[in-house]
Amino acid sequence: MRTSALIKRIGQQMLRDKRTLALLFVAPLLILTLMYFIFNGNGDGENPKLGLVNIMAPVAEALKQGNIDIVDVNGVTSEVIKENKLEGILGLVDGKLTLLLENSDPSQAKALLMKINKSVASLAQNATGSSLPISIETDYVYGSSETTFFDVLSPILVGFFVFFFVFLISGIGLLRERTTGTLERLMSTPIRRAEVITGYLAGYGIFAIIQTIIVVLFAVNVLDISLVGSIWNVLLINLLLALVALSLGILLSTFAASEFQMVQFIPVVVIPQIFFAGIVPLDGIADWLQAVGKIMPLYYAADALKGVMYRGVGFTEITKDLLVLVAFAAIFIGLNVLALKKYRKQ
Amino acid sequence: MEYSVRIQGVSKSYGKKTVLDHIDLDIQRGQIYGLIGPSGAGKTTLVKMLVGMDKADKGTVHVLNRKMPNLELLQNIGYMAQSDALYTELTGEENLKFFASLFKLNKAEQKERIAYTADLVHLTDELKKKVSAYSGGMKRRLSLAIALIQNPQILILDEPTVGIDPELRLSIWNELLRLKNSAGKTIIVTTHVMDEAGRCDYLAMVRDGRIITSGSPRDLMANYGVNSLEDVFLNAGGKRQ
Numbered sequence: 001m002r003t004s005a006l007i008k009r010i011g012q013q014m015l016r017d018k019r020t021l022a023l024l025f026v027a028p029l030l031i032l033t034l035m036y037f038i039f040n041g042n043g044d045g046e047n048p049k050l051g052l053v054n055i056m057a058p059v060a061e062a063l064k065q066g067n068i069d070i071v072d073v074n075g076v077t078s079e080v081i082k083e084n085k086l087e088g089i090l091g092l093v094d095g096k097l098t099l100l101l102e103n104s105d106p107s108q109a110k111a112l113l114m115k116i117n118k119s120v121a122s123l124a125q126n127a128t129g130s131s132l133p134i135s136i137e138t139d140y141v142y143g144s145s146e147t148t149f150f151d152v153l154s155p156i157l158v159g160f161f162v163f164f165f166v167f168l169i170s171g172i173g174l175l176r177e178r179t180t181g182t183l184e185r186l187m188s189t190p191i192r193r194a195e196v197i198t199g200y201l202a203g204y205g206i207f208a209i210i211q212t213i214i215v216v217l218f219a220v221n222v223l224d225i226s227l228v229g230s231i232w233n234v235l236l237i238n239l240l241l242a243l244v245a246l247s248l249g250i251l252l253s254t255f256a257a258s259e260f261q262m263v264q265f266i267p268v269v270v271i272p273q274i275f276f277a278g279i280v281p282l283d284g285i286a287d288w289l290q291a292v293g294k295i296m297p298l299y300y301a302a303d304a305l306k307g308v309m310y311r312g313v314g315f316t317e318i319t320k321d322l323l324v325l326v327a328f329a330a331i332f333i334g335l336n337v338l339a340l341k342k343y344r345k346q
Numbered sequence: 347m348e349y350s351v352r353i354q355g356v357s358k359s360y361g362k363k364t365v366l367d368h369i370d371l372d373i374q375r376g377q378i379y380g381l382i383g384p385s386g387a388g389k390t391t392l393v394k395m396l397v398g399m400d401k402a403d404k405g406t407v408h409v410l411n412r413k414m415p416n417l418e419l420l421q422n423i424g425y426m427a428q429s430d431a432l433y434t435e436l437t438g439e440e441n442l443k444f445f446a447s448l449f450k451l452n453k454a455e456q457k458e459r460i461a462y463t464a465d466l467v468h469l470t471d472e473l474k475k476k477v478s479a480y481s482g483g484m485k486r487r488l489s490l491a492i493a494l495i496q497n498p499q500i501l502i503l504d505e506p507t508v509g510i511d512p513e514l515r516l517s518i519w520n521e522l523l524r525l526k527n528s529a530g531k532t533i534i535v536t537t538h539v540m541d542e543a544g545r546c547d548y549l550a551m552v553r554d555g556r557i558i559t560s561g562s563p564r565d566l567m568a569n570y571g572v573n574s575l576e577d578v579f580l581n582a583g584g585k586r587q
Contacts, residue, residue: 001447002447002448005444005447005448006444008444009433009436009440009444012435012436012440013433013435013436016435016436016476017435180429180430180431180432180434181427181428181429181430181431182431182432182433184399184427184431185425185427185431185445185492186448187399188397188399188420188423188425188427189420189445189448189449189496190417190418190420190421190448190449190450191448192417343399344397344398344399344415345398345399345400345401345415
């Protein structure tokens with residue numbers, strides 16, 4: 001009963017504060033779009049130039065229709081690519097389709113690879129029994145298939161923005177309640193500490209859920225961020241991450257005396273997480289630093305999101321990450337209930 | 347004698363600073379009890395113990411014959427803190443409704459109490475307005491209405507008239523007297539304004555965490571042979587030094 005009163009009040013307050021709502025729902029989309037255009041800067045520009053060796057006409061035709069410029073060359077080598085300033089060479093060598101990608105811009109190389117795959121696959125499907133092998137052996141002049149940009153980055157970004165905005169708004173929401181004295185007044189009523197925390201989690205949780213759904217749908221449908229796995233898993237991961245952000249934001253607001261101090265937590269608590277979430281490859285860094293990453297919620301959320309969105313893994317493979325997120329949320333919620341003792345001893 | 351509040355041997359310190367030093371006081375039912383003293387004397391700490399927000403290091407606090415802190419007892423205690431503590435994005439009515447729903451009141455009772463308390467503080471016509479559009483005095487009055495929303499047996503008001511114009515102060519005091527006389531409420535008020543102290547039935551003068559003297563305003567003035575409570579305070583304080 002009391003919890004639902006709290007939820008209703010938070011809802012009323014949020015709906016009155018249009019700017020905060022806009023921050024919660026629109027700002028992530030804006031930033032995500034911006035990043036998208038930055039990382040895919042050349043995506044819509046010139047057609048990529050592809051060299052062909054021993055490729056039959058129907059395939060070349062299909063590639064041309066996929067907005068790829070075709071040049072006939074005489075070998076699948078790095079030298080030929082550099083000489084002709086090509087993005088890649090596709091060749092039929094010893095009965096095997098071989099693709100050599102220049103890959104100085106991973107996002108372009110990735111896009112080209114996807115286009116070629118699509119053309120070849122659709123052709124192979126239409127002409128069953130053709131001698132065309134479906135699998136393509138891919139090689140890179142620079143880097144490897146691991147070096148991709150926005151496709152790897154985007155799942156992390158989706159998770160990050162959900163985390164960041166929920167953290168900020170829930171933290172400041174409770175902080176305002178502390179500084180105006182309304183929390184003290186709340187604690188002078190027979191409401192239980194756990195009821196206050198539940199009310200807060202649910203009240204802001206509703207908005208966090210809406211935000212998560214908007215961000216995920218926008219990223220997948222409007223920005224066309226690749227989503228190989230199930231969207232339900234993506235939503236589930238983000239909702240758990242939002243719950244962690246919610247409880248952490250509320251907890252940290254205990255240690256802030258003003259909105260300004262709450263904002264100061266961003267470089268301390270939020271920004272480091274993005275570095276450990278997998279945007280920078282972590283294999284090369286010191287062991288102790290890798291261990292630091294393991295205590296960050298975003299590390300697990302990003303791992304699960306990359307798995308589902310980029311590699312298309314199923315629920316069983318992200319269960320461990322999800323459980324860690326649940327554990328984080330449970331710990332933060334428990335600490336929150338304890339922290340309220342500051343306001344009332346029972 | 348029926349006591350609403352009994353405080354026995356209560357001490358409290360934050361770190362090295364002693365805020366309350368062996369406080370004993372009893373508050374009779376149906377009294378307006380004034381805690382008078384300068385800022386920082388320990389009045390607010392004492393009041394917070396009555397609401398269970400703070401716990402004594404030593405000694406006991408009993409409210410309505412039950413030991414504090416006690417969650418259920420809060421149903422019977424109306425508390426108004428020094429700050430207005432209102433949700434400014436919400437209307438006056440929404441604020442009242444929210445706090446009403448935190449107490450054990452059914453829908454009909456809620457409605458009735460909201461109408462009654464709003465009328466009591468003359469805010470009935472302003473209930474649909476957002477609190478951010480309220481004047482300072484209106485906010486104070488709404489805050490008082492919230493403290494009364496669950497029809498508590500005991501009303502605890504921490505500096506209720508700070509920053510309020512004389513006319514409103516008079517009307518708040520008239521309300522307090524009416525609540526005491528017609529509803530038999532026990533009202534505990536902290537203040538550092540001496541002319542308000544004169545309206546209380548019983549006074550405790552607090553200084554540096556100690557009660558330096560207590561009694562009805564008339565008795566106090568008689569005992570110290572002076573004509574004003576201000577002089578009582580100065581004399582009582584002076585004796586100690």
